[in-house]
Structure formats: C-alpha cells, structure tokens
Amino acid sequence: MIEVDGLTRLYRRGTLETQVLKGVSFRVRRGEFVVIMGRSGSGKSTLLNILGLLDRPDGGRYLLDGADLSGADDDARSAARNRKLGFVFQQFHLLERASALRNVTLPLLYAEQDSGDSTERAERALQAVGLTHRPRHLPSELSGGEQQRVAIARALINDPAVILADEPTGNLDAQNGREILEIFRHLVDGGRTLVLVTHDRAVAERGDRVLVLDDGRIVGEEAVPTPAAGTRSDAAGAV
Ligand SMILES: Nc1ncnc2c1ncn2[C@@H]1O[C@H](COP(=O)(O)OP(=O)(O)OP(=O)(O)O)[C@@H](O)[C@H]1O
Numbered sequence: 578m579i580e581v582d583g584l585t586r587l588y589r590r591g592t593l594e595t596q597v598l599k600g601v602s603f604r605v606r607r608g609e610f611v612v613i614m615g616r617s618g619s620g621k622s623t624l625l626n627i628l629g630l631l632d633r634p635d636g637g638r639y640l641l642d643g644a645d646l647s648g649a650d651d652d653a654r655s656a657a658r659n660r661k662l663g664f665v666f667q668q669f670h671l672l673e674r675a676s677a678l679r680n681v682t683l684p685l686l687y688a689e690q691d692s693g694d695s696t697e698r699a700e701r702a703l704q705a706v707g708l709t710h711r712p713r714h715l716p717s718e719l720s721g722g723e724q725q726r727v728a729i730a731r732a733l734i735n736d737p738a739v740i741l742a743d744e745p746t747g748n749l750d751a752q753n754g755r756e757i758l759e760i761f762r763h764l765v766d767g768g769r770t771l772v773l774v775t776h777d778r779a780v781a782e783r784g785d786r787v788l789v790l791d792d793g794r795i796v797g798e799e800a801v802p803t804p805a806a807g808t809r810s811d812a813a814g815a816v
C-alpha cells in the first residue's frame with residue numbers, strides 16, 4: 578500500500594540547514610497497522626507529513642497504492658490525498674464553531690464530493706467511532722476522547738484506504754487513549770491500513786509492526802508479540 582525508498586528531507590533557512598530525514602525506506606502492506614516510534618525530534622511528523630502528501634521530500638521515491646507520487650503535480654497529489662488518505666492529529670484540529678456532525682462532513686466539502694447524502698455519511702462515520710449521542714455538540718462541549726472520535730470520523734468520511742495518525746493519544750488520559758487505539762484496531766480489522774507515529778512504547782505495542790526512527794533513519798524493526806488471547810480485539814487475526 579505504501580512504499581518509500583530513500584526519502585530525504587532537508588530544511589533550509591538562510592545558511593541554517595537541518596537534514597531531518599536521511600534516507601528512509603520501508604513498506605506497509607494493505608491492512609497492516611504499522612507504528613513509527615522515535616523520540617522527540619527524530620523526524621516522525623516530517624515523515625508522516627510526506628506520507629500524507631502535505632509536504633514533499635527532497636529525494637527518494639514514494640508510492641501510494643501503486644502510484645508513484647514522487648514527481649506528481651499538486652493536482653494529482655490533492656486527488657490522491659482526498660481519495661486515499663485520512664488524517665488524525667494529536668491536537669484534534671476541529672473547527673470550533675461547527676458541530677461534531679458538521680466537522681465530519683467538512684472533507685466532503687473540500688473534495689467537492691457533496692452528493693446530498695453527506696449528513697447520512699457523517700452519521701455513519703460517527704457511528705463507526707461510537708459517538709452517536711452528541712452530533713450537535715460543539716468541540717468545546719465534548720471531552721478530549723469525544724473530540725478525537727469526531728476527528729477519526731472526519732478522517733473516515735471519504736472512506737480512505739490509509740489512515741495516518743500523528744501521536745493521536747498524546748492529549749488523552751490512559752483510558753481514552755486505550756479506547757482510541759481500540760477504534761483503530763477495529764478499522765484495521767475492517768481492512769484499512771494504518772500508520773501511526775508515537776514516542777510512547779505502550780502505544781507502539783498496539784501495532785502489528787514497529788519501525789524505530791532515530792535521527793532521520795530507520796534504525797530497527799520490531800514485530801509486536803501477539804498478546805495473550807482476550808487482551809486485544811484481533812485475537813482471531815487481522816487481515
Ligand atoms: N520547518 C522546519 N524548519 C527547520 N527545521 C524543522 C522544521 N520542522 C521540523 N524541523 C526539525 O526537524 C526535526 C524533526 O522534527 P519533527 O517534527 O519531524 O520531529 P518529531 O519526531 O515529530 O518530534 P515530536 O515527537 O516532538 O513531535 C526537529 O529537529 C525539528 O527542529
């Protein structure tokens with residue numbers, strides 16, 4: 578689903594240069610939950626923004642679902658972003674003056690895909706994250722865990738094959754963090770591909786595979802041991 582090969586990213590301001598990614602290569606299969614773990618400043622968000630087509634690498638190749646987007650123009654990149662990708666961030670990035678339901682429909686508006694059924698679609702997306710009882714609430718009237726559910730529903734509205742999550746439990750307490758990771762696990766069980774970045778080992782252990790990023794390089798890869806039956810919702814095995 579994702580194939581990156583030798584990705585580099587250099588930030589330059591005046592004479593100040595920071596080589597943030599120094600040749601990153603890996604693959605993610607369809608239906609896999611891959612965690613990129615690394616300490617603060619290791620380049621996780623930089624890498625995820627490139628995977629999300631929000632930023633361009635300086636070098637290397639990026640294939641998404643078989644399409645080489647390395648040299649693609651802005652239109653092709655926006656189209657791929659709208660059709661294939663959903664984003665979830667640490668700061669939920671909800672529109673404060675819009676209801677939960679309205680927030681979820683916004684990507685349809687941006688993608689000019691409003692086919693008249695956007696409310697029903699948003700309701701289904703909210704259902705998928707277990708948030709049906711507060712569709713008219715504003716973000717400020719929702720708990721952190723509820724706001725992150727709205728953000729996940731928004732990420733799902735275009736039915737993306739891939740979800741990219743940057744420290745999605747970073748602003749949540751332990752209980753809400755676990756619930757959000759459960760939702761992600763269900764999405765992966767349903768066939769979606771998930772790439773999640775975190776500095777937190779406890780979060781990383783919820784993935785299928787962990788890539789360790791250090792100073793702009795993948796320095797290790799760990800298969801996550803299968804937990805004892807009953808501790809994870811995919812005891813029967815994911816895709
Ligand atoms: N726009 C920029 N200009 C210059 N340097 C940048 C820029 N953005 C990020 N960096 C540098 O790139 C490095 C990696 O940043 P990045 O945000 O990818 O780290 P991270 O692994 O996500 O960290 P954290 O866990 O704190 O979110 C940092 O050293 C940062 O200072």
Ligand SMILES: [Mg+2]
Nearest residue numbers: 621622623743
């Ligand atoms: Mg970051």
